[in-house]
Amino acid sequence: SLGQGQGPKATKMIEEATGKGAWVYLQNCHLFISWLTELERLCDALSPEHTHKDFRLWLTSMPCAQFPVSILQNGVKMTNEPPKGLKANLKSVFFKLDDDSLNATAKPEAYRKLLFALVFFHASCQERRKFGPLGWNVPYEFNETDLDISRSQLELFLNTYDEVPYRVLCFLTSYINYGGRVTDYIDIRTIDVIMKSFYKPEIFEKDYAFDSSGTYKSIEADPEAPHASYMDYIETLPLTAGPSIFGMHENANISCAFAEAFGMFDTLLSLEASGGGGGGGGNDDVIAREVDVITEKLSKRGAFDIQGIQMQYPVVYEESMNTVLAQECIRYNKLVGIMELTLPELAKALQGLVVMSGELEAMGNSIAVAGVPSAWEAKAYPSLKPLGPWTDDLMERLDFIRTWISEGIPITFWISGFYFPQAFLTGSMQNFARAKQFPIDTIAFDFIMLDTFSADTIKEKPADGVYIRGLFLEGARWDPDIRSLNDSRPKQLFSPAPVMHLAPVKDRVEPTGGIYRCPIYKVLSRRGVLSTTGHSTNFVMWIEMPSNRADGKNNDGKTDQLEWAKGGVAAFCSLKF
Numbered sequence: 161s162l163g164q165g166q167g168p169k170a171t172k173m174i175e176e177a178t179g180k181g182a183w184v185y186l187q188n189c190h191l192f193i194s195w196l197t198e199l200e201r202l203c204d205a206l207s208p209e210h211t212h213k214d215f216r217l218w219l220t221s222m223p224c225a226q227f228p229v230s231i232l233q234n235g236v237k238m239t240n241e242p243p244k245g246l247k248a249n250l251k252s253v254f255f256k257l258d259d260d261s262l263n264a265t266a267k268p269e270a271y272r273k274l275l276f277a278l279v280f281f282h283a284s285c286q287e288r289r290k291f292g293p294l295g296w297n298v299p300y301e302f303n304e305t306d307l308d309i310s311r312s313q314l315e316l317f318l319n320t321y322d323e324v325p326y327r328v329l330c331f332l333t334s335y336i337n338y339g340g341r342v343t344d345y346i347d348i349r350t351i352d353v354i355m356k357s358f359y360k361p362e363i364f365e366k367d368y369a370f371d372s373s374g375t376y377k378s379i380e381a382d383p384e385a386p387h388a389s390y391m392d393y394i395e396t397l398p399l400t401a402g403p404s405i406f407g408m409h410e411n412a413n414i415s416c417a418f419a420e421a422f423g424m425f426d427t428l429l430s431l432e433a434s435g436g437g438g439g440g441g442g443n444d445d446v447i448a449r450e451v452d453v454i455t456e457k458l459s460k461r462g463a464f465d466i467q468g469i470q471m472q473y474p475v476v477y478e479e480s481m482n483t484v485l486a487q488e489c490i491r492y493n494k495l496v497g498i499m500e501l502t503l504p505e506l507a508k509a510l511q512g513l514v515v516m517s518g519e520l521e522a523m524g525n526s527i528a529v530a531g532v533p534s535a536w537e538a539k540a541y542p543s544l545k546p547l548g549p550w551t552d553d554l555m556e557r558l559d560f561i562r563t564w565i566s567e568g569i570p571i572t573f574w575i576s577g578f579y580f581p582q583a584f585l586t587g588s589m590q591n592f593a594r595a596k597q598f599p600i601d602t603i604a605f606d607f608i609m610l611d612t613f614s615a616d617t618i619k620e621k622p623a624d625g626v627y628i629r630g631l632f633l634e635g636a637r638w639d640p641d642i643r644s645l646n647d648s649r650p651k652q653l654f655s656p657a658p659v660m661h662l663a664p665v666k667d668r669v670e671p672t673g674g675i676y677r678c679p680i681y682k683v684l685s686r687r688g689v690l691s692t693t694g695h696s697t698n699f700v701m702w703i704e705m706p707s708n709r710a711d712g713k714n715n716d717g718k719t720d721q722l723e724w725a726k727g728g729v730a731a732f733c734s735l736k737f
Contacts, residue, residue: 162192170195174202174217181214189221200228242286242303246376246401249283250394253307254387262386265318270364272381274314274324276390277358278333280370282307284354284406285338291403291412292419293686294635294728297344310337330355335715344687346679346699352715353722357407371405407726409635409648418653429529443528448510450527454551455503461558463496464489469565477594480587481569488561491579495539495554502535541579542682542698544736553734572615572659576630576733581682581700585662588626592664595624604668607704608661611640615659625664631657631680635729638705645676645707645724657731660703673711675704676721680731703731 162170170186177184189196203217219235221227243252265271285302288295310333317325334355335348342348362368363378370376375398381389403412469489473482506523509516516524523533530546543550560577564570578584585605593600605625612618615629637655639646648655680700681688688698707721714720 161187162189162195164192166192167195167198171198171202177217178206178211178215181212183216183218185218185220187220189219189227190224193224193226196226196228200230203228203231203234245399246283246287246405247394247397247399249286250279250397251391253279253282253304254390254394257387259385259387262381262390263383265315267318269383270324271315271318272386272390273363273378274318274329274359275311276378277363277370278310278314279307280376281333281355281358282310284358285351287401288406291406291408291416291728293684294408294412294415295406296350297347297686298342300341300347302338302341306337306341313337324361326359326361330359333359346686349715349720349725350728353725354407356712356722357726373402373404376401376405407723409727411648411651411653412635412728414651415653443524444510447524447527448507450547451503451507451510454499455507457551457555458496458499458503461496461555461562463493463500464561464565466490466493472565478591479569480590480594481584484584484587485561485564487583488579491541492558492561495536496558498535498539502533542685542688543734544683544685545734546737549737569621571621572618572627572629574615574630575628575700581733585701588662589664592624596666598666602666603664605703606661606663606665606668608663609638609643609706610659610661612659613640613656618659622661622663625662627659627661629659631660631731631733632735633657633678633729633731634684635727636724642708643706645705645709645721645729654732654735671704671719673719674706674708675719676707676709676724676729677714677718678703678705678724678729678731680733682733684732684734684736686730700733 170184173184176182186199189199199219219231243249262268262272262275282302282304285300289299292299313332314329317329330352334352338351338355339348342351358370365378366380368378370378377393379389379393403410406412466486466489470486473479473485475483475486502520502523505514506520506527508514509520510524519535523535526533527547530548532540532543532545532547532550540554543553545553557577557579560574573584575581575584589600589603589605592598593603610618610627615627618627621627632654633645633656634654635648636645637648637652638644638658640658679702681698682700683698686698688696691697707724709721709723711719712722714722714725
């Protein structure tokens, strides 16, 4: 097993084995990157004349960018991946068991039921990855070591306690064994909800179903031949599992197919763009037209006059929104500035008036495949849109800010138009705290859904707080008839959220039911990283949306509706198109 100090031993083994015709097995090459150049040298030195015909060198490694390419090219490669599909996952685990292992512990019947639930949980965690961000914000590499330790703990606790300690088992499995890999806070809530739907007393009921359709059940295994019972049952399961077993709407299948298709298209487009030289070769005319269109749109708006805006909207104690406006203008000016600098340069390079540098060529290649150039992305807000919609979205954002400057503070705020929405939310709370002379750390928002999806019908600002618009829901929709979250309509992946009133309240009392704690993200990828401000680059805030489904307790012990949490329901400021 490779690691620090194992290099000389491995070298000696290879040198001896080449003469004797032995086999050498080196594990975990990814843990000893500094020695891989020596391994490459040893492999290059192997020749048929000086190597025994029975010699074999086996190497194992996790995916590793530093692994020598020459070894990969000259060797036979085998990959070991988890089975695809819920049925295949269940089958692969139970295939390795037998009657004795299923009759373990002093409570064999309870153990079998709970073990089947645990394996089902493991398979569900694996399969949720195919739904992309709807399944997990971050795709985690769960493996059978997580399942093995959870199974060992299940045996231990069943032998130790008279009653099944569900709470302890749920915590150890979801938080420690599997949760140890989970890095996203909201995924912690998801995995906790999933675990609670498998480890619970109801699984001992006859033919208890894990899903609403009743396809997946906790069966009564034959005590004499439990292994055969489970294998026979697994054979009857459908080859592909529908979204309902994961707690998702049928539309999740469409999201999954979209992700695969767009991923393939991105690869094909990147290959096509690199086919020519000099900024995309035959695509020069296409790039030039797109550059002209963007330049024309941008020239009608241009950069903001920061000094003029700060004079018109000075920093005052009573109105924090003036500061928010100035900060937004400064941020947008950085993006507009880099675009105004690079667009004319690229136009000249396409005409042959200046040298086509590497940066300009990369920019041209991005524009050729409707991608946003990396130089712009570095200065821009998070967005998954292709170049055309991205440009239109940018112009709408600049128009929103310009309307604010010319007409005064808006009645309703387009939250999607903010570069940094957290500053806007803090500013609105600050206004309330200063007006009422309350400490700001005692203030929290009430979330009131208005009976409209359009901001045009609202003519006056609220007495306290702000109206916000522009959010989209995935995994559910807002039903104005029952004033509650409801199932999405078929084939409608995203639906608009109503205009909301964020009403600041002092010493707010947490609701005891009837709400879903819904996360708001900037873009559909959901995952983000913590920036230097302490905020995520993607997550914005939690909102509480009224809902008439069953109440429960989430991982924080707060009232929540776990059905929506399991289904990955969330709100977004921006979509992909």
